[in-house]
Amino acid sequence: MSYSNALIIIPTYNEILNIERMLTTLLGLYPDIHILIIEDGSPDGTADVVKKFQTTHPNIYMIERSGKQGLGTAYITGFKWALERDYQYVLEMDCDFSHDPKDVARLIEAAKTHDLVIGSRYIDGIRIINWPFRRLLLSYCASIYTRFITGIKVLDVTGGFKCFKRSSLEALNLNRIFSNGYSFQVELNFKLWAMGKSIKEVPIIFTERRDGQSKMSGSIVKEAVFAVIMLRIRKIFNRL
Ligand SMILES: Nc1nc2c(ncn2[C@@H]2O[C@H](COP(=O)(O)OP(=O)(O)O)[C@@H](O)[C@H]2O)c(=O)[nH]1
Ligand SMILES: [Mg+2]
Numbered sequence: 001m002s003y004s005n006a007l008i009i010i011p012t013y014n015e016i017l018n019i020e021r022m023l024t025t026l027l028g029l030y031p032d033i034h035i036l037i038i039e040d041g042s043p044d045g046t047a048d049v050v051k052k053f054q055t056t057h058p059n060i061y062m063i064e065r066s067g068k069q070g071l072g073t074a075y076i077t078g079f080k081w082a083l084e085r086d087y088q089y090v091l092e093m094d095c096d097f098s099h100d101p102k103d104v105a106r107l108i109e110a111a112k113t114h115d116l117v118i119g120s121r122y123i124d125g126i127r128i129i130n131w132p133f134r135r136l137l138l139s140y141c142a143s144i145y146t147r148f149i150t151g152i153k154v155l156d157v158t159g160g161f162k163c164f165k166r167s168s169l170e171a172l173n174l175n176r177i178f179s180n181g182y183s184f185q186v187e188l189n190f191k192l193w194a195m196g197k198s199i200k201e202v203p204i205i206f207t208e209r210r211d212g213q214s215k216m217s218g219s220i221v222k223e224a225v226f227a228v229i230m231l232r233i234r235k236i237f238n239r240l
Contacts, residue, residue: 076174132210
């Protein structure tokens with residue numbers, strides 16, 4: 001199976017303990033897939049590892065930004081880069097092995113018949129390994145809260161393992177995306193859902209990172225609470 005029409009975007013910040021294994025694993029499973037690393041000037045030298053791979057793998061790309069600028073802007077940069085080229089499938093994926101590289105194939109397969117595919121921790125049960133109960137509760141409540149306020153029918157609204165069909169990214173006005181943290185995922189889902197795009201949740205097992213540190217913070221959570229309300233209000237006034 002050829003994957004040369006698919007691009008995996010991976011934002012990285014201090015992933016020196018994961019990046020080499022991640023690139024090796026992905027290239028082992030999908031030798032011709034394209035990978036774009038959005039690297040925010042990690043002080044730990046993540047970029048050097050990517051550069052080393054680039055000397056032997058022309059299908060690995062990297063955009064280096066100066067300093068940590070958040071996941072949302074990283075993905076927007078990646079989406080724009082993808083749309084300037086002719087990828088048909090564009091994926092979001094973390095570098096920390098929370099997302100199983102083997103699931104990439106399932107996400108792309110489902111995207112053949114859907115506009116957006118979400119690797120879902122919450123469809124048909126709850127599948128999260130090694131999260132403290134507090135974090136699971138926060139994530140699950142965020143999902144209930146978002147569904148309650150916005151009416152969206154997606155169970156895993158904050159999940160960050162997804163596959164967009166090219167036409168979905170084209171339909172979004174990428175310059176109008178206003179959130180950057182967890183609500184970034186909610187905003188993309190909600191906007192596509194409001195346009196009537198078909199969204200499919202594919203069950204995945206999410207495993208908390210073993211190596212390196214999470215960049216999750218309280219301010220990201222606060223941003224999300226307000227962003228969801230903003231989305232609802234903007235929809236009412238037809239200003240999405
Ligand atoms: N480029 C970039 N990548 C980031 C930033 N924050 C997190 N990441 C990356 O985004 C992915 C998910 O981040 P992580 O800290 O694991 O978040 P968590 O899984 O929600 O705890 C990882 O690949 C991180 O390296 C950022 O500000 N910029
Ligand atoms: Mg993580």
